[in-house]
Amino acid sequence: MIRINICKKLNLADGVSQLVVDAELSLQKITALYGPSGAGKTSLLKIIAGLMQPEDGFIEVNGEVWLDTSRGINLPPQKRNIGFVFQDYALFPNMTVRQNLLYASRKNIDEQLIEHLLKLTGLVAFVNHKPATLSGGQKQRAALARALVRKPALLLMDEPLSALDNETRLLLQQELLQLHSEYKFSALLVSHDVAEVYHLADYMLSIDKGKILKTGKPAEVFGLIESEDQIRLFGQVVSVDGDWMTVIVDQRLFRLKCVTGLKVGDRVSLGFGDAGKIL
Protein backbone atom coordinates (compact mmCIF):
# COMPACT_ATOMS: atom_id res chain seq x y z
CA MET A 1 0.00 0.00 0.00
CA ILE A 2 1.29 3.45 -0.90
CA ARG A 3 -0.17 6.61 0.58
CA ILE A 4 0.82 9.79 -1.14
CA ASN A 5 -0.20 13.37 -0.56
CA ILE A 6 2.09 15.86 -2.21
CA CYS A 7 2.16 19.36 -3.60
CA LYS A 8 4.99 20.53 -5.87
CA LYS A 9 5.43 23.77 -7.83
CA LEU A 10 6.19 22.97 -11.47
CA ASN A 11 6.26 24.86 -14.75
CA LEU A 12 3.29 22.95 -16.14
CA ALA A 13 1.55 23.62 -19.45
CA ASP A 14 -1.22 26.23 -19.69
CA GLY A 15 0.16 28.29 -16.84
CA VAL A 16 -0.84 25.68 -14.24
CA SER A 17 1.88 25.74 -11.63
CA GLN A 18 1.31 22.85 -9.25
CA LEU A 19 1.39 19.09 -9.19
CA VAL A 20 -1.13 18.04 -6.55
CA VAL A 21 -1.60 14.35 -5.83
CA ASP A 22 -3.61 12.78 -3.01
CA ALA A 23 -3.97 9.05 -3.53
CA GLU A 24 -3.97 5.73 -1.73
CA LEU A 25 -2.93 2.82 -3.91
CA SER A 26 -3.01 -0.85 -3.22
CA LEU A 27 0.04 -1.81 -5.21
CA GLN A 28 -0.22 -5.57 -5.45
CA LYS A 29 -0.26 -5.29 -9.20
CA ILE A 30 0.86 -2.90 -11.91
CA THR A 31 -0.63 0.57 -11.65
CA ALA A 32 -0.33 2.92 -14.61
CA LEU A 33 0.12 6.69 -14.60
CA TYR A 34 -1.42 7.76 -17.88
CA GLY A 35 -1.57 11.24 -19.34
CA PRO A 36 -0.33 13.60 -22.06
CA SER A 37 3.15 15.05 -22.31
CA GLY A 38 3.87 17.55 -19.56
CA ALA A 39 1.08 16.26 -17.29
CA GLY A 40 3.49 15.66 -14.41
CA LYS A 41 3.88 11.86 -14.58
CA THR A 42 7.69 11.77 -14.48
CA SER A 43 7.76 14.41 -11.76
CA LEU A 44 5.48 12.23 -9.62
CA LEU A 45 7.77 9.21 -10.08
CA LYS A 46 10.81 11.33 -9.21
CA ILE A 47 9.13 12.62 -6.05
CA ILE A 48 8.30 9.04 -4.99
CA ALA A 49 11.91 8.02 -5.72
CA GLY A 50 13.29 10.96 -3.72
CA LEU A 51 14.92 12.51 -6.78
CA MET A 52 12.69 15.61 -6.65
CA GLN A 53 11.52 17.40 -3.52
CA PRO A 54 7.95 18.64 -3.11
CA GLU A 55 7.28 21.75 -1.01
CA ASP A 56 4.72 19.83 1.03
CA GLY A 57 4.22 16.13 1.16
CA PHE A 58 3.75 12.79 2.77
CA ILE A 59 4.67 9.42 1.25
CA GLU A 60 4.28 6.08 3.01
CA VAL A 61 5.05 2.75 1.35
CA ASN A 62 4.03 -0.51 3.04
CA GLY A 63 3.88 1.22 6.42
CA GLU A 64 7.29 2.94 6.12
CA VAL A 65 7.30 6.75 5.95
CA TRP A 66 9.61 7.90 3.15
CA LEU A 67 8.67 11.56 3.27
CA ASP A 68 6.88 13.77 5.76
CA THR A 69 7.76 17.43 5.32
CA SER A 70 5.79 18.37 8.48
CA ARG A 71 8.15 16.20 10.58
CA GLY A 72 11.32 16.79 8.57
CA ILE A 73 11.45 13.17 7.33
CA ASN A 74 12.97 12.71 3.89
CA LEU A 75 14.62 9.36 3.14
CA PRO A 76 17.36 9.64 0.50
CA PRO A 77 16.74 7.65 -2.73
CA GLN A 78 19.15 4.84 -1.73
CA LYS A 79 17.12 4.19 1.45
CA ARG A 80 13.77 4.03 -0.38
CA ASN A 81 13.87 0.39 -1.54
CA ILE A 82 12.85 1.18 -5.12
CA GLY A 83 13.79 -0.07 -8.56
CA PHE A 84 13.78 2.45 -11.40
CA VAL A 85 13.54 1.65 -15.12
CA PHE A 86 13.83 4.56 -17.53
CA GLN A 87 13.10 4.83 -21.24
CA ASP A 88 16.83 5.17 -21.97
CA TYR A 89 17.95 2.07 -20.02
CA ALA A 90 20.56 3.92 -17.88
CA LEU A 91 22.84 0.86 -17.63
CA PHE A 92 26.44 1.46 -16.63
CA PRO A 93 28.19 1.45 -20.05
CA ASN A 94 31.57 0.25 -18.77
CA MET A 95 30.09 -2.81 -17.01
CA THR A 96 28.87 -6.09 -18.50
CA VAL A 97 25.28 -7.24 -18.00
CA ARG A 98 26.32 -9.41 -15.04
CA GLN A 99 28.41 -6.62 -13.50
CA ASN A 100 25.42 -4.26 -13.81
CA LEU A 101 23.29 -6.77 -11.87
CA LEU A 102 26.01 -7.43 -9.27
CA TYR A 103 26.54 -3.72 -8.72
CA ALA A 104 22.79 -3.20 -8.21
CA SER A 105 22.70 -6.07 -5.69
CA ARG A 106 25.23 -4.21 -3.49
CA LYS A 107 26.11 -6.37 -0.51
CA ASN A 108 23.12 -8.71 -0.81
CA ILE A 109 24.19 -10.74 -3.81
CA ASP A 110 21.69 -13.52 -4.49
CA GLU A 111 23.31 -15.61 -7.24
CA GLN A 112 20.21 -17.77 -7.64
CA LEU A 113 18.00 -14.73 -8.22
CA ILE A 114 20.51 -13.25 -10.68
CA GLU A 115 20.64 -16.50 -12.67
CA HIS A 116 16.85 -16.79 -12.67
CA LEU A 117 16.32 -13.20 -13.81
CA LEU A 118 18.92 -13.62 -16.56
CA LYS A 119 17.11 -16.73 -17.71
CA LEU A 120 13.65 -15.14 -17.63
CA THR A 121 14.89 -12.15 -19.60
CA GLY A 122 16.73 -14.32 -22.14
CA LEU A 123 20.09 -12.74 -21.32
CA VAL A 124 22.11 -15.80 -20.28
CA ALA A 125 24.13 -15.70 -23.51
CA PHE A 126 24.83 -11.98 -23.05
CA VAL A 127 26.01 -11.85 -19.43
CA ASN A 128 29.52 -10.81 -20.44
CA HIS A 129 28.38 -8.24 -22.99
CA LYS A 130 28.59 -4.50 -22.38
CA PRO A 131 25.43 -2.43 -23.08
CA ALA A 132 26.81 -0.90 -26.30
CA THR A 133 26.79 -4.34 -27.94
CA LEU A 134 23.14 -5.12 -27.02
CA SER A 135 19.93 -4.36 -28.91
CA GLY A 136 17.40 -1.91 -27.47
CA GLY A 137 15.19 -4.79 -26.30
CA GLN A 138 18.13 -6.57 -24.64
CA LYS A 139 19.22 -3.36 -22.91
CA GLN A 140 15.74 -2.86 -21.53
CA ARG A 141 15.57 -6.50 -20.38
CA ALA A 142 18.90 -5.97 -18.59
CA ALA A 143 17.57 -2.75 -17.04
CA LEU A 144 14.47 -4.62 -15.80
CA ALA A 145 16.55 -7.47 -14.36
CA ARG A 146 18.88 -4.96 -12.70
CA ALA A 147 15.94 -3.15 -11.09
CA LEU A 148 14.42 -6.42 -9.82
CA VAL A 149 17.65 -7.88 -8.46
CA ARG A 150 17.31 -5.69 -5.36
CA LYS A 151 13.80 -7.05 -4.66
CA PRO A 152 12.39 -3.53 -4.51
CA ALA A 153 9.28 -2.68 -2.48
CA LEU A 154 8.25 -0.60 -5.46
CA LEU A 155 9.32 -0.72 -9.10
CA LEU A 156 9.02 2.63 -10.87
CA MET A 157 8.95 2.44 -14.68
CA ASP A 158 9.01 5.60 -16.79
CA GLU A 159 7.94 4.80 -20.37
CA PRO A 160 10.25 1.77 -20.26
CA LEU A 161 9.23 0.39 -23.65
CA SER A 162 8.59 3.50 -25.69
CA ALA A 163 11.99 3.52 -27.44
CA LEU A 164 11.39 0.01 -28.83
CA ASP A 165 9.79 -1.12 -32.09
CA ASN A 166 6.25 -2.47 -31.89
CA GLU A 167 7.17 -6.15 -32.04
CA THR A 168 9.88 -5.93 -29.34
CA ARG A 169 7.57 -3.80 -27.25
CA LEU A 170 4.82 -6.45 -27.33
CA LEU A 171 7.36 -9.16 -26.45
CA LEU A 172 8.66 -7.18 -23.50
CA GLN A 173 5.12 -6.47 -22.31
CA GLN A 174 4.56 -10.24 -22.17
CA GLU A 175 7.88 -10.76 -20.36
CA LEU A 176 7.09 -8.01 -17.89
CA LEU A 177 3.75 -9.70 -17.09
CA GLN A 178 5.58 -13.00 -16.64
CA LEU A 179 8.17 -11.43 -14.33
CA HIS A 180 5.35 -9.81 -12.41
CA SER A 181 3.40 -13.05 -12.00
CA GLU A 182 6.56 -14.71 -10.69
CA TYR A 183 7.89 -11.99 -8.36
CA LYS A 184 4.61 -10.17 -7.52
CA PHE A 185 6.38 -6.82 -7.19
CA SER A 186 4.48 -3.56 -6.77
CA ALA A 187 4.91 -1.35 -9.79
CA LEU A 188 4.03 2.10 -11.05
CA LEU A 189 4.24 2.41 -14.83
CA VAL A 190 4.24 5.73 -16.69
CA SER A 191 2.79 5.40 -20.17
CA HIS A 192 0.82 7.48 -22.63
CA ASP A 193 -0.07 4.43 -24.72
CA VAL A 194 -3.66 3.20 -24.20
CA ALA A 195 -2.89 -0.31 -25.53
CA GLU A 196 0.10 -0.68 -23.21
CA VAL A 197 -1.81 0.52 -20.17
CA TYR A 198 -4.69 -1.84 -20.95
CA HIS A 199 -2.36 -4.78 -21.53
CA LEU A 200 -0.14 -4.29 -18.46
CA ALA A 201 -2.04 -2.44 -15.76
CA ASP A 202 -4.78 -3.55 -13.40
CA TYR A 203 -5.41 -0.06 -12.13
CA MET A 204 -4.62 3.39 -13.46
CA LEU A 205 -4.50 7.07 -12.63
CA SER A 206 -5.29 9.40 -15.48
CA ILE A 207 -3.32 12.59 -14.86
CA ASP A 208 -3.29 15.92 -16.66
CA LYS A 209 -2.02 19.40 -15.82
CA GLY A 210 -0.75 18.25 -12.46
CA LYS A 211 -4.04 16.74 -11.27
CA ILE A 212 -5.53 13.27 -11.12
CA LEU A 213 -8.59 13.30 -13.36
CA LYS A 214 -9.81 9.70 -13.08
CA THR A 215 -8.84 6.48 -11.32
CA GLY A 216 -9.99 2.90 -11.90
CA LYS A 217 -9.47 -0.14 -14.05
CA PRO A 218 -8.27 0.77 -17.56
CA ALA A 219 -11.54 -0.44 -19.11
CA GLU A 220 -13.51 1.88 -16.79
CA VAL A 221 -11.27 4.90 -17.29
CA PHE A 222 -10.97 4.60 -21.07
CA GLY A 223 -14.60 3.53 -21.52
CA LEU A 224 -15.02 0.03 -22.89
CA ILE A 225 -17.58 -0.14 -25.69
CA GLU A 226 -19.52 -3.38 -26.15
CA SER A 227 -21.02 -2.80 -29.54
CA GLU A 228 -23.14 -4.41 -32.19
CA ASP A 229 -23.45 -1.21 -34.20
CA GLN A 230 -23.15 -1.23 -37.95
CA ILE A 231 -19.58 -0.11 -38.30
CA ARG A 232 -16.33 -1.27 -39.88
CA LEU A 233 -13.12 -0.23 -38.21
CA PHE A 234 -9.44 -1.10 -38.14
CA GLY A 235 -7.63 -1.82 -34.91
CA GLN A 236 -5.15 -3.90 -32.95
CA VAL A 237 -5.69 -6.80 -30.53
CA VAL A 238 -4.48 -5.80 -27.02
CA SER A 239 -5.61 -8.86 -25.06
CA VAL A 240 -7.01 -12.33 -25.65
CA ASP A 241 -8.90 -14.03 -22.86
CA GLY A 242 -10.39 -17.41 -23.88
CA ASP A 243 -13.19 -16.81 -26.35
CA TRP A 244 -12.93 -13.05 -25.93
CA MET A 245 -10.51 -10.41 -27.07
CA THR A 246 -10.05 -6.70 -26.53
CA VAL A 247 -9.26 -4.56 -29.55
CA ILE A 248 -8.10 -0.96 -29.59
CA VAL A 249 -9.61 1.17 -32.34
CA ASP A 250 -8.87 4.87 -32.56
CA GLN A 251 -7.87 5.03 -28.85
CA ARG A 252 -11.06 3.21 -27.77
CA LEU A 253 -11.37 -0.33 -26.48
CA PHE A 254 -13.81 -2.97 -27.74
CA ARG A 255 -14.42 -6.33 -26.07
CA LEU A 256 -15.45 -8.83 -28.74
CA LYS A 257 -15.76 -12.53 -29.50
CA CYS A 258 -12.30 -13.71 -30.53
CA VAL A 259 -11.63 -14.98 -34.03
CA THR A 260 -9.64 -18.23 -33.91
CA GLY A 261 -5.88 -17.75 -34.17
CA LEU A 262 -5.79 -14.07 -33.29
CA LYS A 263 -3.14 -12.97 -30.80
CA VAL A 264 -2.03 -9.81 -29.03
CA GLY A 265 -0.49 -7.36 -31.49
CA ASP A 266 -2.41 -8.61 -34.56
CA ARG A 267 -4.02 -5.90 -36.64
CA VAL A 268 -7.67 -6.54 -37.41
CA SER A 269 -10.55 -5.19 -39.40
CA LEU A 270 -13.85 -5.16 -37.54
CA GLY A 271 -17.31 -5.20 -39.03
CA PHE A 272 -20.45 -4.95 -36.96
CA GLY A 273 -23.87 -5.93 -38.34
CA ASP A 274 -25.10 -5.11 -41.84
CA ALA A 275 -23.92 -2.16 -43.82
CA GLY A 276 -26.38 0.69 -43.80
CA LYS A 277 -27.22 2.83 -46.84
CA ILE A 278 -25.59 6.25 -46.77
CA LEU A 279 -28.16 8.79 -47.88
Ligand SMILES: Nc1ncnc2c1ncn2[C@@H]1O[C@H](COP(=O)(O)OP(=O)(O)OP(=O)(O)O)[C@@H](O)[C@H]1O
Ligand atom coordinates in the same frame (compact mmCIF):
# COMPACT_ATOMS: atom_id res chain seq x y z
N1 LIG B 1 12.47 20.61 -11.44
C1 LIG B 1 11.43 21.20 -12.04
N2 LIG B 1 10.99 22.40 -11.62
C2 LIG B 1 9.94 23.01 -12.21
N3 LIG B 1 9.23 22.49 -13.23
C3 LIG B 1 9.63 21.30 -13.70
C4 LIG B 1 10.74 20.58 -13.13
N4 LIG B 1 10.88 19.40 -13.80
C5 LIG B 1 9.91 19.39 -14.73
N5 LIG B 1 9.16 20.52 -14.68
C6 LIG B 1 8.00 20.85 -15.52
O1 LIG B 1 6.94 20.02 -15.09
C7 LIG B 1 6.09 19.70 -16.19
C8 LIG B 1 5.77 18.21 -16.15
O2 LIG B 1 6.94 17.47 -16.52
P1 LIG B 1 6.95 15.88 -16.44
O3 LIG B 1 8.26 15.46 -17.00
O4 LIG B 1 6.60 15.46 -15.08
O5 LIG B 1 5.76 15.52 -17.44
P2 LIG B 1 5.33 14.11 -18.06
O6 LIG B 1 3.88 13.97 -17.82
O7 LIG B 1 6.22 13.05 -17.55
O8 LIG B 1 5.59 14.37 -19.60
P3 LIG B 1 6.24 13.40 -20.75
O9 LIG B 1 5.18 12.38 -21.08
O10 LIG B 1 6.49 14.35 -21.88
O11 LIG B 1 7.50 12.82 -20.17
C9 LIG B 1 6.81 20.13 -17.45
O12 LIG B 1 6.12 21.25 -18.00
C10 LIG B 1 8.20 20.51 -16.98
O13 LIG B 1 8.68 21.65 -17.67
